[in-house]
Amino acid sequence: MPDVPGYTGRVKLQSAYEAADARVALERGDILFFPDGGFEIPREVRTALTGATQDTRAIHKNIAYKPNIDRVSGLVDRAEAETIRKAMREYSRLALAFMARILPAYARTWKIDYASFRSIEERGRELPLTKRNDLLHVDAFPTRPVFGDLILRCFTNVNPEQSREWMTSEPFAKLAALEAKNAGIEEYAKTADSSVRKLRRSAMRALSKAGLPVVDRSPYDAFMLHFHDWLKGNEAYQRDCPKYRFELPPGSTWLVFTDVAPHAVLGGRLALEQTVIVSRNTLENPACAPSAILERIAGRSLIE
């Protein structure tokens, strides 16, 4: 990726106050870091959240907040729901305003996705392999395909004492050059405009219109979902890839395209997060999009 200024082929923790261009830094895979938090979170929001009891059953990995319908899920104690909903609504509002202020070019067309609260200690957490946070992976959403757009997430460590520990590896451009073919990108690309796929898509649309919970994915989305699990299950990758570790201290905020930067969480509890889906067309360097990178490797469109 020689046309991306500052691209070094590794993920860096980049001070947001020194970044010449926030978009360029994020798109090459850097983590944009605000040691002072970047925006104020009211004390009542922090207090409400530190007391929340999360449902630890596997279906709820985090406490989730859906801004579009103003609903919260993943709590044990229903009586807490109203307090948590208020607190998460406020974090979501503040985080979105903050992100829009520093990334106005993305904000014009981004889609607002969910917010989440990660209340459980990550070190030693027992989860099924594909849900484990301590294994390096790039993000993909099973229920919300992005059709080539990108997953931008804003995290805030609201733990007053403990840092959140992250590990990353080389960004998507390098990762895909090494592993996309091994993971089967060519098979996924073959489905791109097959007649079977066209039939399947029209059937999916009809079912979706009828209100059934089916998910219509592009070949890109299908590959990324597979790649997420493939990376977590790949012992050689997990063992041998270069690794960079970061401590995100109490009160800090960081922004990252979690489909560009492979990441794992090794420790920490009490982090808040807001996701937006950024249109590939609004990138400073659209060639940096994981979908564009995979399309170059596959030699065809993966979106339709």
Ligand SMILES: [Fe+2]
């Ligand atoms: Fe992730």
